[in-house]
Amino acid sequence: MNHHSWDAYSKSYLNIQKNPASFQLSLMNMLRFEEAEDILDAGCAGGQLHQYILQQRKKNCKLTGCDYSIEMVKLATARMLKFLNNPLQGGISEISPQDVENVDLNSPLLEQNNYKIFQGDVQSLPQLNNNQFDIYISNMVLHLVENKDQAIQEAFRILKPGGKIGIVIPVVSGNLMMHTLTKCFIESGLIKEMPFKPTDFENREGMINFISKHGFKDIVCWNQTIPFDLFDIDDNYIFPQFREILDKAPKEQVDQFYALFKQEVQNRLALNLPFTVESMSLIAKKPS
Numbered sequence: 001m002n003h004h005s006w007d008a009y010s011k012s013y014l015n016i017q018k019n020p021a022s023f024q025l026s027l028m029n030m031l032r033f034e035e036a037e038d039i040l041d042a043g044c045a046g047g048q049l050h051q052y053i054l055q056q057r058k059k060n061c062k063l064t065g066c067d068y069s070i071e072m073v074k075l076a077t078a079r080m081l082k083f084l085n086n087p088l089q090g091g092i093s094e095i096s097p098q099d100v101e102n103v104d105l106n107s108p109l110l111e112q113n114n115y116k117i118f119q120g121d122v123q124s125l126p127q128l129n130n131n132q133f134d135i136y137i138s139n140m141v142l143h144l145v146e147n148k149d150q151a152i153q154e155a156f157r158i159l160k161p162g163g164k165i166g167i168v169i170p171v172v173s174g175n176l177m178m179h180t181l182t183k184c185f186i187e188s189g190l191i192k193e194m195p196f197k198p199t200d201f202e203n204r205e206g207m208i209n210f211i212s213k214h215g216f217k218d219i220v221c222w223n224q225t226i227p228f229d230l231f232d233i234d235d236n237y238i239f240p241q242f243r244e245i246l247d248k249a250p251k252e253q254v255d256q257f258y259a260l261f262k263q264e265v266q267n268r269l270a271l272n273l274p275f276t277v278e279s280m281s282l283i284a285k286k287p288s
């Protein structure tokens with residue numbers, strides 16, 4: 001996967017965002033966003049946290065977002081401009097493709113509100129200064145990054161002494177949503193085996209060792225399980241990795257996949273249970 005897959009995915013980002021938001025909210029509470037003066041959201045996608053952060057932040061606190069997908073950067077900017085122009089104008093999901101396409105990435109309104117967003121790869125952020133941020137948040141990004149050591153070294157460099165990092169990654173083993181999707185993909189002949197293998201980060205020990213190796217202290221790391229609603233089974237649930245497979249497959253197999261998945265949803269509803277997704281979350285400090 002590369003930034004082009006995420007460019008394409010930005011078109012359905014507003015759908016997926018309807019679902020799990022609570023990993024990030026727990027993380028932000030644990031980090032105490034309201035005390036920070038300078039916050040970075042690394043791999044911010046369409047900026048689903050940004051309006052919330054703006055409302056919670058301390059006066060004059062700066063918020064910066066970055067993502068390596070330019071389409072995501074445009075979407076986040078369009079949403080922020082809509083919000084800044086009139087927070088009561090309606091839901092941010094009402095952004096039109098034209099709003100995104102024609103967005104002014106250099107609108108002075110952004111800077112006036114201490115908001116900055118740019119296209120950048122979390123593995124190398126020369127645009128950002130040493131010791132700049134109080135908080136570095138990265139929600140559902142690190143597992144996608146090729147050189148994770150480099151990404152965490154960058155985070156360490158740009159955080160102030162005493163600054164905090166907050167990371168969330170999905171965990172394969174407890175992810176019923178992912179397992180069910182994978183099962184339906186395999187049964188309809190679209191793939192042969194589970195495409196996502198548990199990584200070293202899947203357990204707390206691996207994650208804690210990885211972060212402490214880079215100099216972080218006061219590490220708190222926890223698993224979190226949250227529900228996914230079952231109200232519809234449209235493309236909300238088709239993550240970009242799966243989307244790429246569906247786009248290339250014969251219609252017959254795609255129809256079979258949807259039929260199988262629909263049945264799985266019915267089975268779950270019969271138990272009065274939602275699907276669930278699970279994360280590994282972590283916060284830590286750069287020593288003062």
Ligand SMILES: C[S@@+](CC[C@H](N)C(=O)[O-])C[C@H]1O[C@@H](n2cnc3c(N)ncnc32)[C@H](O)[C@@H]1O
Nearest residue numbers: 006043044045067068069121122139140141144
């Ligand atoms: C699952 S989304 C994360 C969403 C966002 N953090 C949120 O809380 O809604 C993953 C995002 O990470 C971005 N991404 C993946 N690898 C990246 C990298 N090396 N540098 C910057 N962004 C990256 C993708 O473009 C995508 O927008």
